[in-house]
Amino acid sequence: MAKSDIVIIGSGLGGLEVALTMAKAGRHVIVLERQHQPGGCMQSYRRGRLSLDTGLHYVGGLEDDGQLQDAFLSLGLMELPWMRMDGSCFEEIHIGGRVFRWPQGIREFINAMKEYFPHEHKGLDMYGDLLASTDELWMQRTNAWDYLTSIISDSLLIQVLSAPAMCKMELTKETLPLFTFVHGTTPFIQSSWRLAGDGNMLVNRLVEQIRDLGGEVLTDKEVVLLQEGNSGITSAVCADGSIYEAGLFVSDAHPSVTCSLVGESALMKRIFRRRMSTQPNTSGIFTLHLQLRSGSLTYFNHNKVVLAGDNCWNAAVAGDLAVNGIMISARVPSKGEHVVNVDILTPMHWEVVADYAGSKLFHRPKAYRETKSEVARRCLALAETAIPGIGDMVVKSWTSTPLTYCDYNHTPEGSAFGFRKDYASPMMTIVSPRTQIPNLMMTGQSLMLHGLHGVTMTAAYTCQEINKYIISE
Ligand SMILES: Cc1cc2nc3c(=O)[nH]c(=O)nc-3n(C[C@H](O)[C@H](O)[C@H](O)COP(=O)(O)OP(=O)(O)OC[C@H]3O[C@@H](n4cnc5c(N)ncnc54)[C@H](O)[C@@H]3O)c2cc1C
Structure with missing residues (x-):
């Protein structure tokens, strides 16, 4: 039986980022990953001479003072070979035989859109203000589609503004919060980057640093049960029979999977379990x-x-x-x-x-x-x-x-991006990392935001809650 301060279930981006942050804070961490290689959606796989990527094609916000740069600096990820995409056109949008080019920089982007759609000056100014906005509570409670159609009347422009989001989030007219739309759009307009190499470079960089700090990242370790004691989870049991004890458990698996790992529980209420397992997915x-x-x-x-x-x-x-x-x-x-x-x-x-x-x-x-x-x-x-x-x-x-x-x-x-967030249901726009079991936390894309930027922000949110828990103990 192995013992550590924190056991993390799942080595997706969220799990590894929480593990590294807590290892840097002096905690002994063990990451348990069910697959043969770490990384979840970030991993790459070989076919012949090629290494193919799964869930990493580009990332936004790595410019100086960019939304993601600070976090990536502290996670040692700015050392990777990031290549800035074309400043004058990082998204080339083809609709009905016409081509629209998105430049980087909010002002440059809005000006370019005004040239294509001169009759939409006013709406585009409002859109520019929205992209730069930090009023998050308001955006969480607003429907993205309704908002876009309230400020812009040209339906082609709405498509041009939304098309690149199609493979970055689920564009559902009925539910998508403006908060999700803006967070999946603004950082990319501020600056967009590709990795000169595969997603495994990013995964390996995180894993190496965790190991350098004395932590462990173990693969082929499928957690099948989180054993509960009187006041919380006591151990994670893996399919191969190995058992890992810790003071705190953090799950990067989908929340419904996390709940299914908790067997009979006196602490986790049925209503919570039901909410996590019935929430629609993207x-x-x-x-x-x-x-x-x-x-x-x-x-x-x-x-x-x-x-x-x-x-x-x-x-x-x-x-x-x-x-x-x-x-x-x-x-x-x-x-x-x-x-x-x-x-x-x-x-x-x-x-x-x-x-x-x-x-x-x-x-x-x-x-x-x-x-x-x-x-x-x-x-x-x-x-x-x-x-x-x-x-x-x-x-x-x-x-x-x-x-x-x-x-x-x-x-x-x-599901590509986890839970479907719903502007009309505040509890499902942002899901707390805390479960009803005091020493079981969650992280990953289903909680708050998805993508490299969103999962990194969500990991920071989880770490804040972990610190609060540690202080209260
Ligand atoms: C096709 C595609 C393309 C994408 N492209 C981009 C992009 O270009 N840019 C961008 O920013 N984002 C992109 N994304 C989104 C981004 O990849 C994800 O938001 C992010 O990687 C999710 O990380 P995560 O840690 O939340 O979850 P995951 O990556 O899903 O990690 C969860 C981990 O938990 C493990 N696990 C589950 N159950 C158990 C268990 N019982 N025991 C042990 N381990 C377990 C899983 O094996 C997995 O490794 C893309 C996503 C997809 C699907």
């Missing part, structure tokens, strides 16, 4: 990874966002293979000016793959493989409108669906 993402013929495509230092029609809101439809929009992201070449790996992402509803849940990785039914091929074909056809001839450049391709994320990360319904 839809997932389908990714088509392409290996391109050497020398066939020059690197482009921006994302290309292509809409099939004129609406990126409510893009993932239950049971429907339609591809309503895609984001095309190129990996920074390790040498030369040509791209070897391009990823195409599109929102995908769980219902599209739900029938195949329970099938084993690498032994999926034929119908699932056919579904993936059809969606890949549609993604590539849409990509042709932004990069003519891309289909002929492809040497090999691989795909992942919400089912992949469900199996690897144990995220219910393969």
Whole structure:
């Protein structure tokens, strides 16, 4: 039996950031990860010569005084080779045969939009003020779609302003809080960056520092039970029979998974468990990874966002293979000016793959493989409108669906961003890291915000609550 100050369940970005922060504060931490490698959505995997990324394509807010820079400095992540995306165009948006380019910097961005939409000056000024706003409580309680349509009347402009968010959050007209929309938009407009390398670089940097401080990050350790004593959790029991005791437990797993790990409990109320397990999840993402013929495509230092029609809101439809929009992201070449790996992402509803849940990785039914091929074909056809001839450049391709994320990360319904936040339900706009068990905390994208920026802010929130708990003990 191993003992430590803090056991962390799950080594996604949130789990590793909490672990490193607490290790730096002098605590002995053990991270238990069910997969064979750490990182959760941040991990990369090898296929042939390529290392393919899962949930890291670009990040915002790393400029001097940027929203994320301070946090990344203290987490030792600014030492990684971040490459700033094209200042004059980091998002290239294709809608109905027209192309709109987003420059970096809020003022530059608003001015560029005014040139495309001169009749929307007033609404765009209000939008600029919104992006710079810090009035978070108001934004938490406001519906993003209603707000956008109240200040902007040109429906094309609303699509141009929202299209890049399509693969960064679930754009649901009915529920999305303005808070989530703005936090997933502003840092990227302030400055956008790609990592010259794969997501494992970021994961490894966090893991190395945790180990240097005496902490442990253990893989192939699936926690199956959090054992409860009189006043809290006493130990985490893993599938291989190993047991880890600690004074405090922090779970980076999805909150419904966390609750399911707590067996019979005198401390965790049923209503809390029910709330965590019935809250709807955001839809997932389908990714088509392409290996391109050497020398066939020059690197482009921006994302290309292509809409099939004129609406990126409510893009993932239950049971429907339609591809309503895609984001095309190129990996920074390790040498030369040509791209070897391009990823195409599109929102995908769980219902599209739900029938195949329970099938084993690498032994999926034929119908699932056919579904993936059809969606890949549609993604590539849409990509042709932004990069003519891309289909002929492809040497090999691989795909992942919400089912992949469900199996690897144990995220219910393969949700890409965790809980669906709802502006009308304050308890579900921001979920507290505290559970009803005093020494069991949560972290990760379902609580407050998702993405690298959001999960990092959420990890800081969890650490604040941990410190309060430690002081009170
Ligand atoms: C396709 C895709 C593309 C994305 N692209 C971007 C992007 O370009 N930029 C950006 O900022 N964000 C992006 N994101 C979002 C970002 O990747 C996530 O918000 C973030 O990585 C989530 O981190 P997390 O720690 O909350 O959870 P996760 O990464 O899901 O980590 C949870 C971990 O817990 C482990 N676990 C679960 N149950 C157990 C158990 N019982 N025992 C032990 N371990 C357990 C899982 O295996 C996993 O490792 C993307 C997401 C997706 C899906």
